[in-house]
Amino acid sequence: MRRTLFHDDHDDFRVAVRKFVDRELRPQQERFIQQRSIDRSAWLAAGKQGLLGLLVPEKHGGSGAEDDYRFSAVWSEELARLSVAFASSFTIHSEVVAPYLVELTTPEQRERWLPRFCAGELVAAIGMTEPSAGSDLAGLRTTAVRNGSDWVLDGSKTFITNGFGADLVVVAARTSPEKRARGITLFVVEAGMPGFERGRKLDKVGQHEADTAELFFDGMRVPAENVIGEVDRGFVHMMERLPQERIGAAVTNIAHAAQILSETIEYAKERRAFGQAIGSFQYNKFRLAELVTSVEVTQAFVDRCVAAHVGGELTAVDAAKAKWWSAQVQNEVLDACVQLHGGYGYMNEYRVARAWQDARVTKIWAGSNEIMKELIGRDLGL
Numbered sequence: 001m002r003r004t005l006f007h008d009d010h011d012d013f014r015v016a017v018r019k020f021v022d023r024e025l026r027p028q029q030e031r032f033i034q035q036r037s038i039d040r041s042a043w044l045a046a047g048k049q050g051l052l053g054l055l056v057p058e059k060h061g062g063s064g065a066e067d068d069y070r071f072s073a074v075w076s077e078e079l080a081r082l083s084v085a086f087a088s089s090f091t092i093h094s095e096v097v098a099p100y101l102v103e104l105t106t107p108e109q110r111e112r113w114l115p116r117f118c119a120g121e122l123v124a125a126i127g128m129t130e131p132s133a134g135s136d137l138a139g140l141r142t143t144a145v146r147n148g149s150d151w152v153l154d155g156s157k158t159f160i161t162n163g164f165g166a167d168l169v170v171v172a173a174r175t176s177p178e179k180r181a182r183g184i185t186l187f188v189v190e191a192g193m194p195g196f197e198r199g200r201k202l203d204k205v206g207q208h209e210a211d212t213a214e215l216f217f218d219g220m221r222v223p224a225e226n227v228i229g230e231v232d233r234g235f236v237h238m239m240e241r242l243p244q245e246r247i248g249a250a251v252t253n254i255a256h257a258a259q260i261l262s263e264t265i266e267y268a269k270e271r272r273a274f275g276q277a278i279g280s281f282q283y284n285k286f287r288l289a290e291l292v293t294s295v296e297v298t299q300a301f302v303d304r305c306v307a308a309h310v311g312g313e314l315t316a317v318d319a320a321k322a323k324w325w326s327a328q329v330q331n332e333v334l335d336a337c338v339q340l341h342g343g344y345g346y347m348n349e350y351r352v353a354r355a356w357q358d359a360r361v362t363k364i365w366a367g368s369n370e371i372m373k374e375l376i377g378r379d380l381g382l
């Protein structure tokens with residue numbers, strides 16, 4: 001089905017992003033998987049092409065596309081067509097962290113971080129989740145206590161995408177112990193601050209290109225100039241930015257499913273059993289027909305949400321619907337794609353096997369499917 005979301009300038013941009021992916025990421029993907037991280041040279045190449053500053057105004061070194069989220073959607077889709085890990089690593093930086101650094105910062109902070117952020121010289125991560133607080137973010141336990149002109153942070157974060165290599169991490173910490181959600185503040189933690197340590201790269205089921213790590217803060221002094229947003233309003237700052245993170249996740253989920261499904265359809269035309277193409281068995285033909293329908297219907301809803309976001313009208317509830325539903329469809333599609341590949345679908349050298357492993361987490365991260373349904377249910381007055 002023809003999509004109506006994009007215009008000529010988005011299509012031109014897509015061609016440029018596709019070239020970047022084919023030049024800088026695809027040939028090196030296997031090495032990135034083996035080393036469990038993306039080379040800094042790839043980040044710098046993305047920065048040079050203006051792909052890391054899509055949501056940053058030009059005066060701060062960005063690409064000045066911040067008023068049209070469709071460019072971000074194109075960037076996410078083209079990364080997801082190669083792998084979800086590339087999409088998550090790069091877009092945590094360019095789409096998730098960027099709004100914090102643009103909207104919650106002082107002119108001095110913007111000047112200090114954004115030009116190098118856009119260039120790929122500062123790779124960014126965001127640390128919300130802790131070993132004992134994921135879905136229940138308001139229960140986080142990392143503390144920040146004021147001490148002279150500094151804050152002293154103690155605690156830890158886990159599952160942090162880009163955490164191992166990041167130069168700059170937006171960290172949520174408790175500044176008012178008795179206030180739960182109303183006692184959290186955001187800090188920019190920079191590599192090299194005494195008391196800041198990283199654990200090993202975590203051994204994930206999939207998405208091996210992405211480095212994911214634990215972070216530890218032990219009496220770490222953070223200058224007051226590294227507080228972003230208002231003290232004790234960090235939870236609100238995060239909640240306000242989650243709908244964009246979730247629609248971004250939905251864009252990635254469905255682009256990934258659509259790509260692997262189209263590769264599987266080709267496979268089903270070529271692979272033969274009992275003297276015919278396996279896709280021509282009625283069961284498989286109908287199964288593929290169902291999956292294509294499911295992807296296209298989901299795509300239509302996700303596109304509508306992106307258009308609403310461009311118009312400043314995306315609700316948190318619609319973003320939650322798009323996120324959980326697209327993750328569900330993506331996982332159903334990929335499971336069926338593995339099935340259609342038979343034994344080859346279980347071999348890591350086949351893209352479909354890796355894609356299936358990569359996709360599993362999309363029902364868990366950035367607000368699990370259950371938490372998304374909780375938000376939707378609450379909106380129903382339940």
Ligand SMILES: Cc1cc2nc3c(=O)[nH]c(=O)nc-3n(C[C@H](O)[C@H](O)[C@H](O)COP(=O)(O)OP(=O)(O)OC[C@H]3O[C@@H](n4cnc5c(N)ncnc54)[C@H](O)[C@@H]3O)c2cc1C
Pocket residue numbers: 092125126127128129131132133134135136158159160161162204212361364365366367368369370371374
């Ligand atoms: C690969 C990966 C990358 C990640 N990257 C980042 C990152 O960059 N930054 C970051 O801050 N975090 C990151 N996360 C963390 C992720 O967002 C959390 O794992 C997620 O929010 C779930 O939290 P949890 O793991 O503590 O699970 P829990 O909160 O312990 O949930 C366990 C189960 O209980 C369910 N549950 C919890 N509460 C309810 C409820 N009220 N009703 C019904 N069911 C409920 C959940 O849905 C889940 O099924 C990442 C995680 C992974 C795996």
